[in-house]
Amino acid sequence: MNVFGKAHLGYLVIDTEKFADWRRFGEDAIGMHCDELSAEHMRFRLDDHECRFLLRRGDAEDVSAIGWHLDDHATFDEIIRRVTTAGVPIAEGTDEEAALRGVQRLVRFPGPKGLTQEVFTTANTVPSPPRIRHGGFVTGAAGMGHVAVTSTKPEQLHGYYDTVFDARLSDYIDETISGVKLKIRFLRVNERHHSVAIAAVRGLPVNPIRTRVQHLNIQAVELDDMVDSYQRVNALGFGMALTIGQHTNDRELSYYAVTPSGFEWEVGWNPIVVDETTWETTTHQGISIWGHTPVGQTVIDKLAQFKTGVESLLHREDTVPALAGTGIRN
Numbered sequence: 001m002n003v004f005g006k007a008h009l010g011y012l013v014i015d016t017e018k019f020a021d022w023r024r025f026g027e028d029a030i031g032m033h034c035d036e037l038s039a040e041h042m043r044f045r046l047d048d049h050e051c052r053f054l055l056r057r058g059d060a061e062d063v064s065a066i067g068w069h070l071d072d073h074a075t076f077d078e079i080i081r082r083v084t085t086a087g088v089p090i091a092e093g094t095d096e097e098a099a100l101r102g103v104q105r106l107v108r109f110p111g112p113k114g115l116t117q118e119v120f121t122t123a124n125t126v127p128s129p130p131r132i133r134h135g136g137f138v139t140g141a142a143g144m145g146h147v148a149v150t151s152t153k154p155e156q157l158h159g160y161y162d163t164v165f166d167a168r169l170s171d172y173i174d175e176t177i178s179g180v181k182l183k184i185r186f187l188r189v190n191e192r193h194h195s196v197a198i199a200a201v202r203g204l205p206v207n208p209i210r211t212r213v214q215h216l217n218i219q220a221v222e223l224d225d226m227v228d229s230y231q232r233v234n235a236l237g238f239g240m241a242l243t244i245g246q247h248t249n250d251r252e253l254s255y256y257a258v259t260p261s262g263f264e265w266e267v268g269w270n271p272i273v274v275d276e277t278t279w280e281t282t283t284h285q286g287i288s289i290w291g292h293t294p295v296g297q298t299v300i301d302k303l304a305q306f307k308t309g310v311e312s313l314l315h316r317e318d319t320v321p322a323l324a325g326t327g328i329r330n
Helices: 019-030 073-083 095-101 154-167 223-235 299-312
Strands: 007-016 033-036 041-045 053-057 063-068 107-108 116-120 143-152 168-177 180-188 197-201 215-220 240-246 253-258 264-269 283-284 288-291
Touching: 007 019, 007 143, 007 223, 019 033, 019 041, 019 253, 019 264, 033 063, 041 116, 053 095, 063 073, 073 116, 073 154, 095 116, 143 264, 154 180, 154 197, 215 223, 223 240, 223 253, 223 264
Parallel strands: 007 053, 063 116, 143 197, 168 283, 215 264
Antiparallel strands: 007 063, 033 041, 041 053, 107 116, 143 215, 168 180, 180 197, 240 253, 240 288, 253 264
């Protein structure tokens, strides 16, 4: 059974102690609907789903889990079969955990880089529209956006998402940033150009990023929605990583803000939708056609990244070998 097209990025779980900053960032700057559930949990909505981002108290200041919305119970059972057949343990989510995520039939299992993978069949919805600051966000059949990670073992991460979700390779980007050569691969699990991007330093087994996720992406309905949120991020004093620009591969217009937890948050508009009958994998030179100018990076910032990269040599990156696959099919 092929599950391509039947999985969609549903939600992310973020561990943070900075609830007040995150509320200002998520609600006032990005423009999402915020629900403060308790002193320990807060949620953001993009649409009629109860939860698209679950924030819980914790000192990691990082994304800890990725939630995948599956089309039906047959797809759910097939993915669980693949995971358990490989000898990887699964855990049933409790009723409380499912309720916090606004989902039904929740199961989790280990993922690369310590990112727990969670799958569910049904998202709880809210009849009243979310309180958002503009026209809305694009979710639907393609899921809510994407996550980007850095890795010292990109082929194994690619193999993992191929094994579990039948992910397909959309394309590559070769880029040089501050003299460091990167190769980025973009994986799709449905019509969205990519739900997972994996960046690796070419020729060196180092990872210059502290967090498990380098950035996450959400998509605005209108160009004005994206531009307005960009202006709010600046006006409210949050950090900006990259100015507005357009990507070479998926043609999305976007900017990258710095979240209170330190990883980046991309708000984009109008990426291409993959046509499976005509799509051809290619390699692009550079991440941007125009724009995406770095903002405010100091020598100290670059030294910190260098230090992080050196420290990564001392830590083994978990790729969940049993699910990394012996050969990538695409």
